[in-house]
Amino acid sequence: MTSSSATHELASTVTAYRRTADVGVLLGQLDRIARAHTTEQLIEALVPYGELQEVVGPVYEVIVEREPANARALVALAQAYWLTGRGPEVVSGLADRARAADASSLAAWHMWALAESAPRERTDRWREVVERFPDDPMSRVNLADSAASLAGAENDPVALKLAVASYEHLLARASRDDERAALTRALEALRGMVG
Structure with a gap:
């Protein structure tokens, strides 16, 4: 089977699902399609449906079943x-x-x-991610936000210090005026928690 075949079959299935809203039929068709095509064909065919998790999820379930160590599929x-x-x-x-x-x-x-649903453990996880990927600004933003939430919720001075340091790091590397303004506001709010 070809990539265009997977794309066509998936498009027909999604069109029918949008018309009927029959989840059972959708799931059956997705399972059949996923088992008939390669991972590469399926990933390409899924591109237009990235926002339809009821389509993406079942297809990736089949991919993960047959490729249990496929990190990209596991993340998807x-x-x-x-x-x-x-x-x-x-x-x-x-x-x-x-x-x-x-x-x-x-x-x-x-x-x-x-x-991670527990605020302290989530902050610890983001700290670990930042240590592993120090140049990833999104990880540092999430660390700063998690630490700030923890500081506010638990009046935690260590978390507050971590949040301030993380936002300062981001501010020093910000390249756009709107980024600098948002980070400056966040830092002012955090510093206001001290007094």
Whole structure:
């Protein structure tokens, strides 16, 4: 089967689903399509449906079933599960598998940190991600935000110090005026928590 075949079959299935809203038929068709095509064909065919987690998730379930160490597929499935409310335990488990399959996968580390529901542990996870990927600004933003939330919720001076240091780091590297303004406001708010 070809990539265009997968694309055509998936498009027909999604069109029928949008018309009928029959989830059972959708799931059956997605399973059939996913088992008939290669991972590469499926990933290409899924591109237009990235926002339809009810389409993405079931296809990636099949991919992960046949390629259990495919970090990219594990992350995509974890994201689909996260966006459909499958719960932090399931998402964290998939993210752990993705990190084990490819320790250099930034997306796997992001999903792992996002899946932690306890504020202190989530902050610790983001700190670990920043240590592993020090040049990734999104990781540092998430660390700063998590630490700031923890500082505010628990009146934690260590978390406050971490949040301030993280925002200062981001401010020193900000290249746009709107970034600098937002980071300056965040720092002013945090410094206001001290007094």
